[in-house]
Each structure stands twice: as structure tokens, then as C-alpha cells.
Amino acid sequence: MKHSIRNFAGAASVLLLVTSVLLTGCAEEKSSAASSTNNGGLEVSELRYQGGIGSVTYPELAEDLGYLAPLKLKFIGSTISGPQDIQSVVTGDTDFGGAFNGAIVKLLAAKAPIKSVISYYGVDDNTWTGYYVLDGSPIKTAKDLIGKKIAVNTLGAHHEFVIKEYLHRAGLTTEEIDQVTLVVVPPVTSEQTLRANQIDVAALGGVLRDKALERGGIHPLFKDRDLFGNFSAGSYVLTNKFIKNNPKATRKFVEATAKAIEWARTTPRDEVVARFNKIINERGRKEDTATVKYWKSTGIAGKGGLIADKEFDNWINWLVKEGTIKEGELKAKDLFTNEFNPYLNEK
Incomplete structure (x- = not known):
């Protein structure tokens, strides 16, 4: 499957237009997470998501470390595409997904009702x-x-x-x-x-x-x-509707993921790798764990995945330069929130 760089801009515009039409078509978000009286006061009991083959996400690590309980994760499949992952959130097929911040900006420019809540990958001296x-x-x-x-x-x-x-x-x-x-x-x-x-x-x-x-x-x-240089490059998103209807579950998800990020950042590397191996082996998806031994760092710039304005400003300015969006059309502070992150007051 080949695309010239310039031709993709048009294809992306069509995709975003289709997404916008879907959004205005009053499609109801299809959350499978059911309320439970034994769910610690949370509005939902589980979150649907897509994972990666032979790798461990920070929400998965959070669940294994016990930070996410009583909230549970429901794996619905794997993906290697950030744009596809956040499209699945928009259409209601999953409850959270992650992508490169530039891709998130593009989707927000198409009026997608989503918000970034925590960084989950980035670039540093060891991870690039x-x-x-x-x-x-x-x-x-x-x-x-x-x-x-x-x-x-x-x-x-x-x-x-x-x-x-x-x-x-x-x-x-x-x-x-x-x-x-x-x-x-x-x-x-x-x-x-x-x-x-x-x-x-x-x-x-x-x-x-x-x-x-x-x-x-x-x-x-x-x-x-x-x-x-060093920067957080991608974020997990939730729909505005999910955040509004499930503030306690949203906070639990972000807090647990933030704590898992910090656990991975501060724990000796060998222990992190061993934990990743354990998680992959126990979930029974018939995956090869050979690549896990090469894990070096989270790459995430902000403590606990805190998001900085510049991590969206960079891509807003870039898309303005490309002519994809108009200057002033989007502002970084409106695209994400650190409200639910327990490390907000420590930044």
C-alpha cells in the first residue's frame, strides 16, 4: 500500500470528513462497561481497549500492579495504528485509545468530541x-x-x-x-x-x-x-461524553495509568522487563516475548504522563504551516486536561 506524502493529505481529509459526518449523525457511543453496585462507587466496571502484540501498555501494567482495581480492562484486539485506535474511541468501539498528538490534533480539527487525558509514549535519550x-x-x-x-x-x-x-x-x-x-x-x-x-x-x-x-x-x-529533542509524543483520549458521564472512572483510569508510568520510570529496568514478561505470558494470547528484553525507558517527559502545552502547540503550528488547519482554529489548552492526574500539583 503506497502513498505519496502529499497525496495522503487528501486521503486524510476525506477520512476526517467521514468521521465528522459520523459524529453529526447522532451515533450513540456504545460503551459495554456496565454499572455495578460493587464497583467501588465507579460508574462503570470495565474499559474496552486495543493492545499491541508482544508489548504491554501502561493501563495493562496498572491493572497487573493492582492500581486499576476495581476497574477492569477488556481487550478487544490489537492495532499498530494510533489514528485507527482513536477512531475506534470516536465510533464507540472502545472506551480509550492512544495516538501521536499530531494525529489527535487532526481529529479534533474535524470536530471529534475527544480529549487527551494522559501521555503514554515519548522520546528521550534511550527511547527514540x-x-x-x-x-x-x-x-x-x-x-x-x-x-x-x-x-x-x-x-x-x-x-x-x-x-x-x-x-x-x-x-x-x-x-x-x-x-x-x-x-x-x-x-x-x-x-x-x-x-x-x-x-x-x-x-x-x-x-x-x-x-x-x-x-x-x-x-x-x-x-x-x-x-x-526529548518530548512526550502521544496521548490517551476519552470522549467528552465518557468523561462527563463517568468522572470517577475517568479519574481512576488516569490515576492508575500515571502510577504505572512512574512505577516503570523508577523501578530497576530488569524488574520492569520481568513484569512485562509475566503479563504477556499470563494473558494467553500466544505472543512472543523476545522483544521485551530491549525495553529501556518510558520516553515520557511529564511526571506520571502529565501533558504540556508545547506537546500540542508543536503540531498545531505544524498543521497551520501545512494548511491543514487555520491559525487560531485550535488552542492547545482546549485539547487536553491534566485534571485527573495525581501528579498535577507536583509539576
Whole structure:
């Protein structure tokens, strides 16, 4: 599945328009979480969500550590796409989902009734994404990407924003950027696809990056951290309706996830990895735990996942520059809330 960077802008607009139509069509949010008198006073007893194969999310860690009880999680499937994950929240198929903040801004620009409540991934000295080429590749600069193919996990999210920022900063024209093709490739096969010369560049982060580097023969053309430094990159969202109708459950979810983030941040790495292995093995989804040993850090900038204005301002300004939204159309402070985070007063 191939898309030029510029062509995707149109496709994304159509997707967002469809989403907006769905929202105005009075579609009722379909929460499966039922009220319970034995639920510690919470309005709901469970939260539906999508997870990742061979990985552990912070809400899953929170549940395993006992922070989430009596609230429970209900796994409905896996996804590798942040935009798809938050679309599922909008349509009511899940109760929470997470995506790159730029993708969230795009959805909010389409009038989606959602709000970010806690950061869940980011970039730091140990956790970042590199855009890798084979050793000996003729690609040395941004200009060399014209006419080439770059593998990303999904469109309209972190990888695409970073790539476009890299090309813009290098001075490529709109016409030149149009000639750079993004190819959607599952992250677990990106390295193999690169080594088979089916693509020219592969976005590799975390455990997949480290496993690829162990095998050698590749090097980064650039890194997201080189462009933006350390920052929280993505957030979990809830619908405004869910927050309004379930304030206690919302607070419980955010508090538990925040505590799990801090547990992972302050606990010795070996203990975190062991806990992740335990969770994956006990949930019985027939997953490989080999990649867990490469976990290094949360990457999250704010304590307990606190969200900073700049983590949305960056992408609002970027989308204004791209012409996707108008200046002043969105303000960062309206797109997220730290209200439910127990570390708010410690920031």
C-alpha cells in the first residue's frame, strides 16, 4: 500500500470528513462497561481497549500492579495504528485509545468530541525512532529521498510528521516532497523489507531498532530526537461524553495509568522487563516475548504522563504551516486536561 506524502493529505481529509459526518449523525457511543453496585462507587466496571502484540501498555501494567482495581480492562484486539485506535474511541468501539498528538490534533480539527487525558509514549535519550538505510546506501541527505520509498507503521501519525519535518527543514519544495513515497509496512517486518531492498528507508524504534542494530548493516539517516529533542509524543483520549458521564472512572483510569508510568520510570529496568514478561505470558494470547528484553525507558517527559502545552502547540503550528488547519482554529489548552492526574500539583 503506497502513498505519496502529499497525496495522503487528501486521503486524510476525506477520512476526517467521514468521521465528522459520523459524529453529526447522532451515533450513540456504545460503551459495554456496565454499572455495578460493587464497583467501588465507579460508574462503570470495565474499559474496552486495543493492545499491541508482544508489548504491554501502561493501563495493562496498572491493572497487573493492582492500581486499576476495581476497574477492569477488556481487550478487544490489537492495532499498530494510533489514528485507527482513536477512531475506534470516536465510533464507540472502545472506551480509550492512544495516538501521536499530531494525529489527535487532526481529529479534533474535524470536530471529534475527544480529549487527551494522559501521555503514554515519548522520546528521550534511550527511547527514540531512527530512519534507517542500509550501509552502502546512496541515500546521504534529504534530497536523496526524492523518488525513494520509506516504510512507516501507519499514515498520518508520528513517523509521517517527523519525515515531513525533516524534508521541510532540508529545504525540499512541495513538488519534491510529493515524490517521496510512504509505504505502510508492519513494524515487525520493516527491517526485513529494508534488507530485501523492497524499500529504501525504514522507521525503526525501541526493541525493533535494537534488534536490527544487533544484526548490523544499517545506520540512521536521521532521528526524531535530533529534530525535536526529548518530548512526550502521544496521548490517551476519552470522549467528552465518557468523561462527563463517568468522572470517577475517568479519574481512576488516569490515576492508575500515571502510577504505572512512574512505577516503570523508577523501578530497576530488569524488574520492569520481568513484569512485562509475566503479563504477556499470563494473558494467553500466544505472543512472543523476545522483544521485551530491549525495553529501556518510558520516553515520557511529564511526571506520571502529565501533558504540556508545547506537546500540542508543536503540531498545531505544524498543521497551520501545512494548511491543514487555520491559525487560531485550535488552542492547545482546549485539547487536553491534566485534571485527573495525581501528579498535577507536583509539576
